[in-house]
Amino acid sequence: MVQKYQSPVRVYKHPFELVMAAYERRFPTCHLIPMFVDSDVISEETSEDRSFHRIERRCKLDVDAPRLLKRIAGVDYVYFIQKNSLNHRERTLHIESHNETFSNRVIIHELCCYSVHPENEEWTCFEQSASLDIKSFFGFESTVEKIAMKQYASSIKKVGSHTAFFKNHIHTCWFIFQLAIVDDLEPESNLNGAKQHLCLDKLDADYIKRYLGDLTPLQESCLIRLRRWLQETHKDEHILRFLRARDFNIDKAREILCQSLTWRKQHQVDYLLDTWSSPHVLHDYYTGGWHHHDKDGRPLYILRLGHMDTKGLVRALGEESLLRHVLSINEEGLRRCEENTKVFGRPISCWTCLVDLEGLNMRHLWRPGVKALLRIIEVVEANYPETLGRLLILRAPRVFPVLWTLVSPFIDENTRKKFLIYAGNDYQGPGGLVDYIDKEIIPDFLGGECMCEVPEGGLVPKSLYRTAEELENDEIRLWTETIYQSASIFKGAPHELLIEIIDASSVITWDFDVCKGDVIFNIYHSKRAPQPPRKDPLATHGITSPAGNNVQLIDKSWLLGQDYSMVESPLTCKEGESVQGSHVTRWPGFYILQWKFHSMPACATTNLPRVDDVLATLQVSSHKCKVMYYTEVLGSEDFRGSMTSLESSHSGFSQLSAATTSSSQSQSNSMISR
Structure with a gap:
C-alpha cells in the first residue's frame, strides 16, 4: 500500500521573486540545512x-544515522534527483523529486509548488505532497511505509525553508521574554526573579545538588510549577524526567506525564514489583539481567539479544507477559537508581544498557516478534523517558541495519543520541567498553574476568508453547495475521515455488514452519522457465487436492543434472520445526524451492516396533503434509557487504539447537533453527 502525504498550504508574506531568490541560495550547498550536503x-x-527555466539536479543528502550504521549499510549519503520548472510569467515553481539510492526497493516521489497567493500578489504560497512505496522489505512493507512517512512529515517541518530558521529563532527569544514577564513582572526582571515569584516553595539547593543534579533557575521553576499543578505527591525525579524529555516545555511535559500517570493507575504499575511473578520460562530463556554498575554509578543492565529465542518466548508467553516483564525491569531500574543515589552520594537518575548482538540474524526479524518489540518500545518510550543514560550495542552484525530501520523511528531522538554501536571486536580497544565500565566487571563472555549471571538463553522447548486458544485475542491476531502462505504436500506431489533471479549474487531467504508431517526441503536451479503449473497436480496419483494450494513446476520429463540442478543439499524437516535460511545465488535464471513428502524408511531391524514407530507409520498413511512459508529476495546492490552475514544467518541458532535437542547434532546443514 502506497503511503501519501499532503501538506497544508503555507503562506510566506514575501513576494514570489524574493522567495525564489532565497530558494536558489540553497544550491549547491546550504549551511542552514546540514543534511543537504x-x-x-x-x-x-x-x-x-528567458521566461522559462528548467533544471535537473542530483542532490546529496546526509542520512540521519550513526557512522557505523552507514558503514554497515554500505552507504554514506542518499541521492535524490530533483527537477525544477520555473515560470517567471506565471510566477510558479514546480519541483519534482525522486530517490536514486535504493530505488529498486523504495520509491519516494515528492511534488512541491511555489505560487502567488490568489488574494495578495505580494505573498507566496507553498504546497507539498509526497508518496512512499516500499517494494520489498522482509514482509514489513506496510509498517516501514508508515514509519518512513511519519519521519518524512516530521523532517520537512524542520527544513521547509530558510525563513523557518529565523522564525524558530524569533520564537525562542519570545518564549524567554514571556518567562521574564510571567504574572505581570516587568520585562527587565531577571529569570531568578521570575523563579522566586512563581515558586514560593523554592527547592533547597542542597536537595537539588544531592538528588536532582544541576538545574538552571528556569528548569527549577518548571519543576516546581508542574509539581504544584499536579496537586499530588510525586517524586521530583519522576517529574523531572518528563520535563527533560520535552526540553522543559511545561505544557508538553504535563500532557505526557498525565497520560503516563493515568496509565500507571490503570495497570497498577506502582505495585508491579510486588505483584508480578515472572514465568519460569523467562528465568531460563530471557537473556537479560542486572550486572553491577558503570563508571558513573549507573545500574548496568545486560541483554544478550543475539542469544534470545524471540519466537519461542512469544509463542510460550504471548506479547502481554513479555511487556509486563520489560516493565518490571524498568521499575527495578528506577529502584536501583534510588539506591545508587544513596550509595554514591550524587543524583543517579538513569541506567546503562549493554546489548550484545552476537548471534543476531534473520531469524530475529520474525514478524510477530518484531511487532511485539515495537509495542514494547512504544510503551517504554511513553512512560519511562530519560531513564536510559547510555546504550552500548556490541558485536553488531551486518544484518543489524535491517532491525535498526524498523525500530529506530519508535525511539525518541534524544534517546538515539545515547546509542554507541560497535561492530566485531572494536569495543575492546581505546574508546570502547573500558571507557564506560570498569575492567573488573566486564562479563566473561565479552573477554572480561567477571562471571555474569545473565542466562545464556537457548531454544524454548516446544512443550512450553501456548496454543492460540490460550493466548489473548490480540496475541491470537499477532500469530495468525502473518505474511506466511500455506501449502499442502502429498505423497508423490511436492509443493514448488518459482523465483526468477536476474542478477547473480542475489540472496534468497526463507522462513517456514512444518505444521504437519515430515518434509524434505530442496532448492534447484534451471536456465529455462518451467511450464505453468498443472491445474490438477494430483490427478495422476488418484488424489484430489482439498485445498488447491499445491503447485508443481518441475516437469516429469526433466532430468536432474541435465534440465535442472540441485544447489543445496536436501534438508529433512520434522513436524513442528521452524526453518530459516538463505542462499546466495551464483547464476541468473530460475530457482525452485521444493517441499517434498518424506517417506519413513523401512525398518532395518527385526525388533518389535516401538510405539513411536507405529505412530509414525500411521502418520505416513495420511499421505499429507502442510507447511507455512515466507520467502524474500534481496538484491546485492542494496546490501553490499551483508552477504556473508545473510548466508550464515541460519547458523546463529544451530549451536543452541545442538545443545538442546539431540537430533540436531546429526544435522550438518545449519538451516535448522529448532
Whole structure:
C-alpha cells in the first residue's frame, strides 16, 4: 500500500521573486540545512525569452544515522534527483523529486509548488505532497511505509525553508521574554526573579545538588510549577524526567506525564514489583539481567539479544507477559537508581544498557516478534523517558541495519543520541567498553574476568508453547495475521515455488514452519522457465487436492543434472520445526524451492516396533503434509557487504539447537533453527 502525504498550504508574506531568490541560495550547498550536503547539475535549459527555466539536479543528502550504521549499510549519503520548472510569467515553481539510492526497493516521489497567493500578489504560497512505496522489505512493507512517512512529515517541518530558521529563532527569544514577564513582572526582571515569584516553595539547593543534579533557575521553576499543578505527591525525579524529555516545555511535559500517570493507575504499575511473578520460562530463556554498575554509578543492565529465542518466548508467553516483564525491569531500574543515589552520594537518575548482538540474524526479524518489540518500545518510550543514560550495542552484525530501520523511528531522538554501536571486536580497544565500565566487571563472555549471571538463553522447548486458544485475542491476531502462505504436500506431489533471479549474487531467504508431517526441503536451479503449473497436480496419483494450494513446476520429463540442478543439499524437516535460511545465488535464471513428502524408511531391524514407530507409520498413511512459508529476495546492490552475514544467518541458532535437542547434532546443514 502506497503511503501519501499532503501538506497544508503555507503562506510566506514575501513576494514570489524574493522567495525564489532565497530558494536558489540553497544550491549547491546550504549551511542552514546540514543534511543537504551538495548538488550537481545534470541538465539545464532556458527559453529564448528567458521566461522559462528548467533544471535537473542530483542532490546529496546526509542520512540521519550513526557512522557505523552507514558503514554497515554500505552507504554514506542518499541521492535524490530533483527537477525544477520555473515560470517567471506565471510566477510558479514546480519541483519534482525522486530517490536514486535504493530505488529498486523504495520509491519516494515528492511534488512541491511555489505560487502567488490568489488574494495578495505580494505573498507566496507553498504546497507539498509526497508518496512512499516500499517494494520489498522482509514482509514489513506496510509498517516501514508508515514509519518512513511519519519521519518524512516530521523532517520537512524542520527544513521547509530558510525563513523557518529565523522564525524558530524569533520564537525562542519570545518564549524567554514571556518567562521574564510571567504574572505581570516587568520585562527587565531577571529569570531568578521570575523563579522566586512563581515558586514560593523554592527547592533547597542542597536537595537539588544531592538528588536532582544541576538545574538552571528556569528548569527549577518548571519543576516546581508542574509539581504544584499536579496537586499530588510525586517524586521530583519522576517529574523531572518528563520535563527533560520535552526540553522543559511545561505544557508538553504535563500532557505526557498525565497520560503516563493515568496509565500507571490503570495497570497498577506502582505495585508491579510486588505483584508480578515472572514465568519460569523467562528465568531460563530471557537473556537479560542486572550486572553491577558503570563508571558513573549507573545500574548496568545486560541483554544478550543475539542469544534470545524471540519466537519461542512469544509463542510460550504471548506479547502481554513479555511487556509486563520489560516493565518490571524498568521499575527495578528506577529502584536501583534510588539506591545508587544513596550509595554514591550524587543524583543517579538513569541506567546503562549493554546489548550484545552476537548471534543476531534473520531469524530475529520474525514478524510477530518484531511487532511485539515495537509495542514494547512504544510503551517504554511513553512512560519511562530519560531513564536510559547510555546504550552500548556490541558485536553488531551486518544484518543489524535491517532491525535498526524498523525500530529506530519508535525511539525518541534524544534517546538515539545515547546509542554507541560497535561492530566485531572494536569495543575492546581505546574508546570502547573500558571507557564506560570498569575492567573488573566486564562479563566473561565479552573477554572480561567477571562471571555474569545473565542466562545464556537457548531454544524454548516446544512443550512450553501456548496454543492460540490460550493466548489473548490480540496475541491470537499477532500469530495468525502473518505474511506466511500455506501449502499442502502429498505423497508423490511436492509443493514448488518459482523465483526468477536476474542478477547473480542475489540472496534468497526463507522462513517456514512444518505444521504437519515430515518434509524434505530442496532448492534447484534451471536456465529455462518451467511450464505453468498443472491445474490438477494430483490427478495422476488418484488424489484430489482439498485445498488447491499445491503447485508443481518441475516437469516429469526433466532430468536432474541435465534440465535442472540441485544447489543445496536436501534438508529433512520434522513436524513442528521452524526453518530459516538463505542462499546466495551464483547464476541468473530460475530457482525452485521444493517441499517434498518424506517417506519413513523401512525398518532395518527385526525388533518389535516401538510405539513411536507405529505412530509414525500411521502418520505416513495420511499421505499429507502442510507447511507455512515466507520467502524474500534481496538484491546485492542494496546490501553490499551483508552477504556473508545473510548466508550464515541460519547458523546463529544451530549451536543452541545442538545443545538442546539431540537430533540436531546429526544435522550438518545449519538451516535448522529448532
